[in-house]
Amino acid sequence: MSEPIISVQDVSVRFHRSRRHRSIRDLVFRGQGGVRAGEFWGLRHISFDVQPGEAIGVVGRNGQGKSTLLKTIAGVLIPDEGRAVVNGGVAPLIEITGGFVGDLTVRDNIYLAAGLHGMSKKQIAASFDEIVEFAEIEDFVDTPYKHLSSGMKVRVAFSVVSRLNEPIMLVDEVLAVGDRAFRDKCFERIDEMLSEGRTLFMVSHSEANLTRFCTRGLYLREGQLVHDGPIAEVVEKYFSESGDEAALRRRHERRMRRMRRRGLLGDEDDDEDDEDDDTDGLRSVV
Amino acid sequence: MVDSSYTRSPWARVRAIWGARRIFLLLVRRDLKVRYANSVLGYVWTVLDPLLMSLVYWAVFTMLFARDVPGDDPYIVFLLAGMLPWQWFNSTVSQSAKALRSSSRLIRSTNLPREIWVLRVVASNAVEYLFALPVLAGFLIAFQVPLHWNMLYTLPLAFVIMAVLLCGIGLALSVLTVLVPDLNRVVAIFLRLFFYASPVLYSTTRLPEEIRWVYVANPVSDILQLFRSGIFPHYLNWLHVGYAAAVSVVVLALGWWIFARLERTVLKEL
Numbered sequence: 001m002s003e004p005i006i007s008v009q010d011v012s013v014r015f016h017r018s019r020r021h022r023s024i025r026d027l028v029f030r031g032q033g034g035v036r037a038g039e040f041w042g043l044r045h046i047s048f049d050v051q052p053g054e055a056i057g058v059v060g061r062n063g064q065g066k067s068t069l070l071k072t073i074a075g076v077l078i079p080d081e082g083r084a085v086v087n088g089g090v091a092p093l094i095e096i097t098g099g100f101v102g103d104l105t106v107r108d109n110i111y112l113a114a115g116l117h118g119m120s121k122k123q124i125a126a127s128f129d130e131i132v133e134f135a136e137i138e139d140f141v142d143t144p145y146k147h148l149s150s151g152m153k154v155r156v157a158f159s160v161v162s163r164l165n166e167p168i169m170l171v172d173e174v175l176a177v178g179d180r181a182f183r184d185k186c187f188e189r190i191d192e193m194l195s196e197g198r199t200l201f202m203v204s205h206s207e208a209n210l211t212r213f214c215t216r217g218l219y220l221r222e223g224q225l226v227h228d229g230p231i232a233e234v235v236e237k238y239f240s241e242s243g244d245e246a247a248l249r250r251r252h253e254r255r256m257r258r259m260r261r262r263g264l265l266g267d268e269d270d271d272e273d274d275e276d277d278d279t280d281g282l283r284s285v286v
Numbered sequence: 287m288v289d290s291s292y293t294r295s296p297w298a299r300v301r302a303i304w305g306a307r308r309i310f311l312l313l314v315r316r317d318l319k320v321r322y323a324n325s326v327l328g329y330v331w332t333v334l335d336p337l338l339m340s341l342v343y344w345a346v347f348t349m350l351f352a353r354d355v356p357g358d359d360p361y362i363v364f365l366l367a368g369m370l371p372w373q374w375f376n377s378t379v380s381q382s383a384k385a386l387r388s389s390s391r392l393i394r395s396t397n398l399p400r401e402i403w404v405l406r407v408v409a410s411n412a413v414e415y416l417f418a419l420p421v422l423a424g425f426l427i428a429f430q431v432p433l434h435w436n437m438l439y440t441l442p443l444a445f446v447i448m449a450v451l452l453c454g455i456g457l458a459l460s461v462l463t464v465l466v467p468d469l470n471r472v473v474a475i476f477l478r479l480f481f482y483a484s485p486v487l488y489s490t491t492r493l494p495e496e497i498r499w500v501y502v503a504n505p506v507s508d509i510l511q512l513f514r515s516g517i518f519p520h521y522l523n524w525l526h527v528g529y530a531a532a533v534s535v536v537v538l539a540l541g542w543w544i545f546a547r548l549e550r551t552v553l554k555e556l
Binding site: 013015016071074075076077078080090092094095096097098099101103104108112115116117118120 | 308309312313316319320323324391392393394395396397398549550553554
């Protein structure tokens, strides 16, 4: 097989449960180290390689590390251990409206956002019409961005980022926005990019989307990679483990309650229903 | 190629920043564009702001304390020559303290060397400084103040030392304020203090001997003197310039080191 385009090697990311974190002095002078009180691993020992042209779907329940993994690959988060090596540019369809400024016109914004992602002026000029047409905002090109409706904003952003000439696409649930017609267009665009041989990395809860675009699946649970295989197999495993809907919801809610309490109280595992008045969380954990 | 492992050598960081220079320029241009997009007067404010501010101080000191104007003559020129670089310093420090937070959405969606978000603040304020220089030139002409030829190198030198110092302060502050938001308030108060502890409004030659060392030790003060020495050459003191340059380089190294150490933690907080 050829050189992997993405190589994730034993990546771990540590997060804080409570608002309080270690003192600055600690961070500056010690830096490394294991998990301390009030911390947990958002990702733990994740390793995998991705070949060019693969389409990968990441599944897992909320808070199990999917977005963290995507961010690590996008390079906007630095792992605490291990490394993520990405051989090529990334078109991150995460927080796509991030590069846009409300006070400038749509035209200025398209140039700026595309430029920020590394396109040259000439390239942007060449695909400018295409971008505008795809977003269906021909009449608003000289309107300040802040005056667009929220759906239109996302449309502009998606059409800019999806026009980037990068070999890797990261997609994090952006497809949930926009009206149906536009969503279909987005799907077509993704299909098109896939057929051009680009690599897709997608986070989704929708079985339909996953099986439509992806060939390989990664299943994350509690920050660990529990299954890596053909998408059908991974989706099957994910949904069977999640159980039927009622059980799923119950478990989810219980989990949320526990997380909430942990977040505020830092308690490990007793099951009483104290409410959130303890603010000095870190101290109570040992 | 992106290698998002933690340990990056200083050299790799410099290379990464150099690689992103085009985007950096784009950001600086965007900053200026945004600044001017929303106001009616636009560029005029760059000139008007320090001008009005100086006029206020000029009025106070030449009218209220007419006997004892605290700077060289013409006082308005003396004032502007210090006020413009001070404004650069002031706005850069206060903006870079918020640099990472205010562009957090961009930071979360683009993979650029994170130093850029601070450097762009330094740069766009430096451009503002340069844009405001015509005001000073106007007064120089109006008062027919002779320029000293040493301006040819003192001004660029002062500019460079100031930029280095600001990069250092900015890099350190940008990450520290994310982790300790209270610092923002401390910074505001320190800037006010620094304004009076630096010879913006007055000349150090008027100060009692005993406290002059404070001004020599304060690198901002030395840099301001250097900025002025093209117009008032008696302020030029190479020893002080050398000291300010050395301090600035140390601050840059330290600031960058702090930035590099805290970068990973800060990214999780944004």
